[in-house]
Amino acid sequence: MARLQRILSIWLLAASVMTALGQQSQQQEPPEPPEEDESLQKPNYSFNPIEAEKHYRVGNFYFRKGSYKAAALRFEEAVRWNPGYTEALSKLGESYEKLHDPERAIEVYRKFLEVAPDSKDASDIRKRLGTLEAKTKQARQK
Numbered sequence: 001m002a003r004l005q006r007i008l009s010i011w012l013l014a015a016s017v018m019t020a021l022g023q024q025s026q027q028q029e030p031p032e033p034p035e036e037d038e039s040l041q042k043p044n045y046s047f048n049p050i051e052a053e054k055h056y057r058v059g060n061f062y063f064r065k066g067s068y069k070a071a072a073l074r075f076e077e078a079v080r081w082n083p084g085y086t087e088a089l090s091k092l093g094e095s096y097e098k099l100h101d102p103e104r105a106i107e108v109y110r111k112f113l114e115v116a117p118d119s120k121d122a123s124d125i126r127k128r129l130g131t132l133e134a135k136t137k138q139a140r141q142k
């Protein structure tokens with residue numbers, strides 16, 4: 001009989017513990033939804049010369065390898081982080097020239113001259129711009 005009472009008390013204790021655990025789990029807040037992958041979110045572009053420099057250096061790497069499309073994407077990112085980054089604008093224009101996209105190159109070179117009309121590279125950019133405009137004008141007339 002003592003053994004039966006002992007088993008019964010252990011069983012009652014176990015049942016009360018299980019009931020208490022069940023009530024605690026019901027009182028807990030629901031888990032938070034998983035955070036979105038940051039790489040899927042669009043970056044909030046604001047002036048960040050460090051981020052611009054990082055993309056510019058990677059763009060130069062791709063440019064030297066001859067991967068002009070990858071270079072152009074990186075130079076575009078650099079310009080988004082720093083719209084007045086003349087080196088990135090110049091390289092972006094060159095990349096578009098290498099990709100045989102004179103319209104975009106013209107657009108970028110005009111932006112360069114708008115940002116830095118008195119820079120040391122401005123005369124070279126003006127020459128490139130004039131050459132590209134003349135070529136696109138001839139192509140349109142054909």
